[in-house]
Amino acid sequence: MRISVIGCGYLGAVHAASMAELGHEVVGIDVDERKVATLRDARAPFYEPGFEDLLRCTLGTGRLSFSTDVADAAGARVHFLCVGTPQKHGEYGADLRYVDAAVESLLSVLQPGELVAGKSTVPVGTAARLAELVEGKVPGALLAWNPEFLREGFAVEDTLHPDRLVYGLPAGPDGEVARQLLDEVYAPIVARGTPQVTTDHATAEMVKTAANSFLATKISFINAMAELCEATGADVKLLADAIGYDDRIGRKFLNAGLGFGGGCLPKDIRAFMARAGELGADQALTFLREVDNINMRRRIRMVELAREVLDGSLLGKRVAVLGAAFKPDSDDIRDSPALNVAAQLQLQGAVVCVTDPAAVENSRREWPHLDYAATPEEAAADADAVLVLTEWRQYRELDPVAFGALVRQKRVLDGRNALDRETWTAAGWTYRALGRRAG
Numbered sequence: 001m002r003i004s005v006i007g008c009g010y011l012g013a014v015h016a017a018s019m020a021e022l023g024h025e026v027v028g029i030d031v032d033e034r035k036v037a038t039l040r041d042a043r044a045p046f047y048e049p050g051f052e053d054l055l056r057c058t059l060g061t062g063r064l065s066f067s068t069d070v071a072d073a074a075g076a077r078v079h080f081l082c083v084g085t086p087q088k089h090g091e092y093g094a095d096l097r098y099v100d101a102a103v104e105s106l107l108s109v110l111q112p113g114e115l116v117a118g119k120s121t122v123p124v125g126t127a128a129r130l131a132e133l134v135e136g137k138v139p140g141a142l143l144a145w146n147p148e149f150l151r152e153g154f155a156v157e158d159t160l161h162p163d164r165l166v167y168g169l170p171a172g173p174d175g176e177v178a179r180q181l182l183d184e185v186y187a188p189i190v191a192r193g194t195p196q197v198t199t200d201h202a203t204a205e206m207v208k209t210a211a212n213s214f215l216a217t218k219i220s221f222i223n224a225m226a227e228l229c230e231a232t233g234a235d236v237k238l239l240a241d242a243i244g245y246d247d248r249i250g251r252k253f254l255n256a257g258l259g260f261g262g263g264c265l266p267k268d269i270r271a272f273m274a275r276a277g278e279l280g281a282d283q284a285l286t287f288l289r290e291v292d293n294i295n296m297r298r299r300i301r302m303v304e305l306a307r308e309v310l311d312g313s314l315l316g317k318r319v320a321v322l323g324a325a326f327k328p329d330s331d332d333i334r335d336s337p338a339l340n341v342a343a344q345l346q347l348q349g350a351v352v353c354v355t356d357p358a359a360v361e362n363s364r365r366e367w368p369h370l371d372y373a374a375t376p377e378e379a380a381a382d383a384d385a386v387l388v389l390t391e392w393r394q395y396r397e398l399d400p401v402a403f404g405a406l407v408r409q410k411r412v413l414d415g416r417n418a419l420d421r422e423t424w425t426a427a428g429w430t431y432r433a434l435g436r437r438a439g
């Protein structure tokens with residue numbers, strides 16, 4: 001099938017290459033000329049394991065191309081909307097200008113019988129509004145909402161092997177036409193027996209925001225328990241293990257630490273609250289404000305813990321920060337808890353050196369006033385404290401004995417509860433972590 005993908009960020013670029021991998025003829029459209037040139041060159045504009053290989057293979061088949069001209073989307077039977085919906089500046093709501101612009105530009109090429117399939121995370125009600133616009137301007141064209149659940153770091157795997165397919169379809173016979181088109185797109189995934197949920201537009205939009213709100217709530221729940229553990233001397237890691245054995249609860253997403261960041265969870269819960277307010281249902285989501293507050297408090301607590309460990313003052317202390325990306329296996333620094341803490345420490349007088357296996361370049365651009373190092377060893381030279389703020393495998397596997405020889409003071413703060421406390425303390429380190437007693 002001929003397919004277009006509008007917007008080639010994390011979501012769109014991976015989606016375009018994955019759809020070509022499934023056998024379709026795909027054109028990825030983006031307004032950013034540099035991004036398009038990079039993708040055409042079979043280079044990933046962001047760090048995502050497995051993506052560059054997939055890009056190289058699919059470009060090699062001739063089925064995948066990239067363009068800055070939306071006219072190249074003409075003739076596609078399905079047009080996927082994959083543009084970003086960032087938080088509005090100074091407001092909680094989502095900024096829909098890229099979605100609106102993408103649909104507006106598509107109208108010039110869209111033909112009756114073609115399907116616009118939205119994948120971006122949007123406030124509930126957006127699909128209905130866009131469907132009216134599309135059907136009004138191009139009678140016979142259809143619009144469906146088909147949310148995406150990919151995690152950065154696993155984007156290729158999640159796109160090619162999703163755990164469910166959600167189709168938000170128009171009512172009546174149009175819905176059946178749209179369903180068949182999407183089934184044809186995802187044929188190999190459908191054939192594997194992947195669960196499918198067919199809904200109206202509004203439910204499909206909400207599936208995405210509800211899923212992300214649940215995940216954020218789960219993380220903040222365990223971080224709230226961490227606060228209590230700090231007050232009582234209990235251990236949040238063992239607590240998570242113990243409650244996680246109950247399969248109604250489950251151990252996944254119960255890792256206490258610095259909390260969630262990135263381009264999705266923080267802005268999605270805020271946009272969800274804003275939308276609930278517009279709908280007169282704000283009370284239903286007031287708990288998400290607390291989820292957000294708990295999450296942000298962890299960053300403040302981390303700075304306080306650093307001050308505590310550094311004998312009550314950050315002034316002039318050398319601090320090594322291991323990790324800048326919002327999570328491992330990513331170079332994404334959007335709303336990164338690690339960089340937030342690093343910047344706070346520096347503002348409060350510490351001499352901070354940040355390292356990350358993939359995100360130093362992005363960090364330097366956004367946070368030019370911080371110092372950076374290429375390796376943890378370089379960052380930790382003569383450090384008074386080492387903070388592990390993103391749980392990259394490289395940091396989890398550090399040898400505390402050899403690493404201890406580099407620093408001025410063997411003090412480690414494990415912001416992600418990712419290190420083995422016993423081996424670090426056995427090597428003479430003072431070990432501190434959120435939600436756990438001093439080791």
Ligand code: UDX
Nearest residue numbers: 148149150151152253254255259260261262264326327
């Ligand atoms: C998320 C959703 O998981 C995905 O389904 C959606 O499509 C986009 O948003 P992503 O932002 O890539 O994906 O990251 P995710 O793996 O969900 O982690 C989000 C944040 O939560 C990270 O900062 C991570 O460090 C943190 N986290 C995760 C925890 O603090 N504890 C946990 O137990 C799990």
